[in-house]
Amino acid sequence: MASPVVIKKEKVDEPRPSPSADAGEGQTEAEIECRMIELMGEFPKGINDKILETDMPNVDKKVKVAILNRLLSQEKVNIFRAAVTKELFWCLKQQPTSKLKGVDSEEKIVMRIIEEAGNKGIWNRDIRTKSSLNQTTLNKILKALEGKKLIKSVSSVSAAKKKVYMLFNLQPDRSVTGGSWYSDNEFESELVDVLNQQCYRILQQKAEGAKQKPLEGPLIVRNASFLSSKEICQIISDLKIVKFNLTVEDIETILDTLVYDGKIEMSSTTDGYSDGQVKTYRTVEKILSSAGIVRIPCGVCPVIKMCGTVGAVQPKNCVYYDQWLD
Amino acid sequence: MPPFTLGHFSQVCCQLLNHYFGEIVGQVGAYLLRRGHRPLFDIPCATGLSIAEVKKALAVMIQHNLVKFEASERNNNIAEYSIIHHNVYCLLRYPKYLYMIKRIYGTSEEILLEILLNLGQASASNVIFQSANRLKEANDDSEFSDPSALHKSFLKLAQDNFIIRCPKLADNANIQKVPTLEVEEKEKFTVPHLEIGPIAKLLKENATQLGEHGDSEVIWRVNHERFDVELRNVILVNAAARRVDATAGELYHLILKLWRECSNPDSPTTNALSFNVIKDAVRKNEGSSPVLLEHFEQYLRVLYEDTSSLIIKVGDAGGGQFVLNYSTVFENLACATLDSIVLERFGSKALRLFRLTRIQKFMEQDQMQNIAMIPAKEAKMFTYKLLEHNFLQIKELKKGTSNFAPVKSFILFHVDLPQVARTALEASYKGLFNAMVRQMHDLTDNKRLLDKHARLETLLETLRGEGLPEDELAYLSDSMTAAEKSLVSRIHSMNDHLTLGQTQADDTILILESYLKFSSMT
Numbered sequence: 001m002a003s004p005v006v007i008k009k010e011k012v013d014e015p016r017p018s019p020s021a022d023a024g025e026g027q028t029e030a031e032i033e034c035r036m037i038e039l040m041g042e043f044p045k046g047i048n049d050k051i052l053e054t055d056m057p058n059v060d061k062k063v064k065v066a067i068l069n070r071l072l073s074q075e076k077v078n079i080f081r082a083a084v085t086k087e088l089f090w091c092l093k094q095q096p097t098s099k100l101k102g103v104d105s106e107e108k109i110v111m112r113i114i115e116e117a118g119n120k121g122i123w124n125r126d127i128r129t130k131s132s133l134n135q136t137t138l139n140k141i142l143k144a145l146e147g148k149k150l151i152k153s154v155s156s157v158s159a160a161k162k163k164v165y166m167l168f169n170l171q172p173d174r175s176v177t178g179g180s181w182y183s184d185n186e187f188e189s190e191l192v193d194v195l196n197q198q199c200y201r202i203l204q205q206k207a208e209g210a211k212q213k214p215l216e217g218p219l220i221v222r223n224a225s226f227l228s229s230k231e232i233c234q235i236i237s238d239l240k241i242v243k244f245n246l247t248v249e250d251i252e253t254i255l256d257t258l259v260y261d262g263k264i265e266m267s268s269t270t271d272g273y274s275d276g277q278v279k280t281y282r283t284v285e286k287i288l289s290s291a292g293i294v295r296i297p298c299g300v301c302p303v304i305k306m307c308g309t310v311g312a313v314q315p316k317n318c319v320y321y322d323q324w325l326d
Numbered sequence: 327m328p329p330f331t332l333g334h335f336s337q338v339c340c341q342l343l344n345h346y347f348g349e350i351v352g353q354v355g356a357y358l359l360r361r362g363h364r365p366l367f368d369i370p371c372a373t374g375l376s377i378a379e380v381k382k383a384l385a386v387m388i389q390h391n392l393v394k395f396e397a398s399e400r401n402n403n404i405a406e407y408s409i410i411h412h413n414v415y416c417l418l419r420y421p422k423y424l425y426m427i428k429r430i431y432g433t434s435e436e437i438l439l440e441i442l443l444n445l446g447q448a449s450a451s452n453v454i455f456q457s458a459n460r461l462k463e464a465n466d467d468s469e470f471s472d473p474s475a476l477h478k479s480f481l482k483l484a485q486d487n488f489i490i491r492c493p494k495l496a497d498n499a500n501i502q503k504v505p506t507l508e509v510e511e512k513e514k515f516t517v518p519h520l521e522i523g524p525i526a527k528l529l530k531e532n533a534t535q536l537g538e539h540g541d542s543e544v545i546w547r548v549n550h551e552r553f554d555v556e557l558r559n560v561i562l563v564n565a566a567a568r569r570v571d572a573t574a575g576e577l578y579h580l581i582l583k584l585w586r587e588c589s590n591p592d593s594p595t596t597n598a599l600s601f602n603v604i605k606d607a608v609r610k611n612e613g614s615s616p617v618l619l620e621h622f623e624q625y626l627r628v629l630y631e632d633t634s635s636l637i638i639k640v641g642d643a644g645g646g647q648f649v650l651n652y653s654t655v656f657e658n659l660a661c662a663t664l665d666s667i668v669l670e671r672f673g674s675k676a677l678r679l680f681r682l683t684r685i686q687k688f689m690e691q692d693q694m695q696n697i698a699m700i701p702a703k704e705a706k707m708f709t710y711k712l713l714e715h716n717f718l719q720i721k722e723l724k725k726g727t728s729n730f731a732p733v734k735s736f737i738l739f740h741v742d743l744p745q746v747a748r749t750a751l752e753a754s755y756k757g758l759f760n761a762m763v764r765q766m767h768d769l770t771d772n773k774r775l776l777d778k779h780a781r782l783e784t785l786l787e788t789l790r791g792e793g794l795p796e797d798e799l800a801y802l803s804d805s806m807t808a809a810e811k812s813l814v815s816r817i818h819s820m821n822d823h824l825t826l827g828q829t830q831a832d833d834t835i836l837i838l839e840s841y842l843k844f845s846s847m848t
Binding site for chain 2: 181187189192196214215217218219220222253254256257260261262265284285286287288289290291292293294295296298299300301304307309315316318321324325
């Protein structure tokens with residue numbers, strides 16, 4: 001008689017993997033996201049579609065797009081368009097996004113523009129053109145950000161009324177504050193004059209010292225009266241006239257004004273120690289003590305153009321001559 | 327004829343002619359300065375003088391090398407007279423010439439030069455004769471000084487080119503109505519053979535005039551160009567002494583002498599001197615200080631490395647070749663003069679701006695105030711003041727082209743050195759003229775008082791010589807009150823002050839004129 005036949009049923013592999021969930025080697029969405037972030041770390045300049053294709057060929061385009069959009073909204077990545085090929089690139093955002101929590105998107109745009117300006121700061125009108133925001137909205141946002149101590153305004157020395165905005169913890173650039181010679185946007189002319197006289201006196205003393213030994217010859221005397229700008233900077237810093245640190249460039253600007261006064265001359269020599277040229281300075285006498293013409297009143301007369309043989313201003317009754325001849 | 331249409335230089339010349347030669351010569355001179363070349367018959371019509379006076383005035387001026395004549399272009403038979411401007415101006419410098427000659431040589435040469443300046447043009451024998459007379463009077467000697475010593479001095483002056491032969495009548499002069507004068511190049515400084523014997527004889531006889539003498543055809547005059555070179559050298563040596571020290575000045579003086587001996591005086595650059603030649607000269611010179619001998623190479627090196635271009639090294643042959651380029655060194659001196667004028671008139675900040683613009687050639691207003699480190703308001707004020715007085719000039723560069731909108735333009739400041747030098751030169755002439763006018767005015771105002779004082783002084787001198795007792799002299803001198811005497815002394819001191827001022831103004835004029843002359847040569 002016949003026994004019943006049992007047929008084993010086995011699961012049959014599907015010919016194609018389903019688009020949802022299971023993909024390729026069984027990656028989940030989170031794993032794809034992690035892989036993308038890894039890739040963006042490997043290519044800090046950005047990844048584009050091609051790189052994603054080669055890396056994860058099995059992932060569906062819709063999945064990639066969804067993940068990337070999520071990353072964008074989470075502010076973890078930035079999207080750029082390449083200039084030449086017009087391709088889209090994604091790259092990791094460099095800065096931590098933690099401090100921007102709690103601000104809304106318009107403020108984020110303004111913050112990004114100000115950040116980009118770096119330590120030179122950016123003007124109110126320029127922010128408006130870049131962000132295309134309304135003037136009143138922009139002012140509200142700027143006040144809010146200032147209140148949150150995220151940005152600050154610095155008044156520029158070139159135009160006193162103009163304010164530039166920059167991030168709170170940045171030092172303003174020299175072109176804005178004017179450098180060491182400006183304090184509170186005022187040019188400190190007395191400080192410059194004091195330093196001017198001080199440098200000249202230092203160089204004079206050096207020359208005097210050099211002249212004390214005339215027997216060694218004029219060449220030695222001349223070379224001994226040179227001082228380099230670094231040495232002068234050192235001497236002035238030791239005198240503690242200024243409260244802030246004087247750099248060699250600052251001293252060189254002062255020494256340049258002395259050169260233009262005609263009191264000192266500069267020569268560039270190569271120093272044995274450092275590479276490149278070292279500027280050295282020494283006092284020089286003018287080749288003419290004073291022009292002969294300035295020793296008579298006519299040489300410095302303020303009304304010389306009106307002076308003549310007739311009229312109110314004449315040499316015969318000139319008051320300046322009267323004073324000079326007494 | 328009021329000189330209000332004459333330029334400042336011509337006014338100065340007028341004033342000098344009036345002062346030294348009197349009014350008639352002054353008037354003729356002013357007319358010629360105004361009009362240039364004029365024949366004889368124009369002058370009396372314009373000046374209102376008689377023709378005899380005009381002829382005499384012209385003769386005096388020609389004798390003193392102030393006027394020259396040449397045949398007119400339109401009509402060969404008429405002579406036109408014109409003023410030699412430089413020689414008239416050099417009337418101012420005669421005291422300087424005497425001082426220089428005394429410093430370089432000695433008293434006998436100074437007397438020779440003084441006599442020659444007084445005579446204008448004279449033959450060698452005449453000059454020697456008159457100088458011997460003058461020395462005799464001054465020394466109150468009954469014995470005369472030997473004229474052969476004076477002859478030697480004359481030769482020295484001719485050798486160093488301080489005096490030069492005047493042109494004589496050309497060979498074909500007899501056939502022309504207007505004679506031409508010429509002199510050969512190589513004969514300009516050669517002294518002809520003089521006969522001292524007759525001069526000595528006349529001196530013994532206390533004669534006042536030298537009669538006929540052998541070389542009366544050979545006439546000499548003062549060589550103004552040579553004296554100008556000497557005056558310039560003084561300025562250069564002072565500059566060298568200021569820059570380094572007095573020994574460097576000594577060395578530079580020697581080198582200038584060597585350059586003068588080997589180069590053409592009219593060229594803007596001297597010929598090159600080699601190091602060895604200079605070294606030999608230093609060693610041979612008896613007056614060299616021991617410091618100079620010891621450190622000679624160092625001094626030379628310091629001088630040619632200096633930025634004032636007093637010496638320029640052009641090559642290495644013979645240990646080093648050195649030249650002097652007059653145009654660069656006088657440019658530096660002219661710049662120093664202009665700097666000094668700006669400093670005294672406007673202040674040190676203005677000087678800084680002026681030098682900055684001059685050194686950097688073209689600058690914008692903002693750049694100027696940043697580099698010069700002067701506050702903005704002050705910088706602008708000084709810049710525009712300098713612009714107003716023509717020390718700075720403006721160049722405008724337009725940026726962009728547009729037919730509608732106003733175009734932004736750059737305004738650049740620069741210093742046009744020849745122009746500024748010419749302005750300063752004119753101002754100096756004006757200052758000099760003013761000083762002269764003031765001096766003349768002071769003297770004429772107080773003429774009566776000064777004359778009385780002079781008469782009194784001469785009277786006292788003669789009476790003292792004749793042995794009058796002191797109390798009588800004191801009685802006479804009381805005829806002038808103490809106040810008058812103090813006034814007279816005050817007038818004298820004012821006069822000296824003004825003369826000194828004129829000399830100093832002349833220094834500036836020399837530097838600026840030399841700069842303009844040499845810069846136009848190159």
